[in-house]
Amino acid sequence: MAMTMQVDIVSAEENVFSGTAQYLSARAANGEVGILPRHAPMLLQLQPGEVRVTNEAGEQEMYYVSGGVLEVQPHIVTILSDTAVRAADLDEAAAAEAKRRAEEALKDQKTDIDFAKTQAELLEAIAQLRTIRRLREQIR
């Protein structure tokens, strides 16, 4: 039997995922990280993006997180997500709409919209779109 670790993805609002996994990858502040069982203890700040979990059966599951903290213990991995929503639940249209709005606001800088906030929104919308696209490819 392959070595496994306990993975919990929790947000303030709900428990998104809880189960055993062989492998997990996420987007940290300085790039993508992959975690295998018996990894050294680690605490990472996460970027908006997808978290991929390979479960015991070897199937890959994908979740979207819009930032948060990843805590690694040798056999327990916890993601304290800001708002983790199941990737499949994401509304692509809403993400595209948010992206369009953010881009429009970027172009029209005369309005007193907070530049940094808009940029963050744009980044998040792009990350959501990418997750959805990958999910689609997986389904096909």
Added chain:
Amino acid sequence: MAGAKEIRTQIKSIQNTQKITRAMEMVAASKMRSAQQRMESSRPYADKIRRVISHLSLANPDYSHPFLEEREVKRIGYVVISSDRGLCGGLNTNLFRKLIPELARAEQEGQDYELALIGNKAVQFFRRHGGKVVAEAAQLGDTPRLTDLIGTIKVMLDKYEAGELDRIVLCYNEFVNTMTQQPRLDTVLPLPAAEEQLREHAWDYLYEPSPAEVLDLLLKRYVESLVYQGVVENIASEQAARMVAMKSASDNAGNLIDELQLAYNKARQAAITTELSEIAAGAEAV
């Protein structure tokens, strides 16, 4: 007979009211269940953060965050969580009744206070009562989102960080069980220091980007989750209180209807008796 007819219309109207209160009772009961569920599901997040924070502050005793430092208390920030709607018994009144003496005491001791209000009832109450309100959030609905609260919480956190507030207190109704809701005033900041515990293996995390930044993020998320939990708990309390209030309203309406029914029967009987005796008297006269 005027009396009987009047009583009958009154019974009708009370019956209609009873129907409404009974419906509200059932709606509150089902909403309470889902609110309780949300309460449960938001708990692991706070628990896990608390665990990581206590480990962090033990592993890095040299780094001290403003959120963990005790300061002399000159200004207090109160985050008051109330319901948006009424008809929930004494829920909000009890909370305000606990809070007001506290505010008066703070004022007497020369401490300033600022208020962040969540929920319509708190907004209305402090508009009448007065007080320095720095942030408001209302109309959160039955399924509050954390994003709706972030603004309000940030105002308080920023003030705390800037040294404009020395303590932040969260006021909400704790959901003990369906019959009991306990108004609570909990100190959120500064966070109580982690208890020193003997560790068998001295180990530390690898950090990215740095311990200070991660700790800062975690502490903020922790406070947000505490406030969110307070809000969710308050909603569960609100629904429970409403359920109980509506149940007693329905019961009272039932009693009232019984009494009126009795009065109505008596009035009807009296009317029939007088009519009969009038007929009898008339027959005799003929």
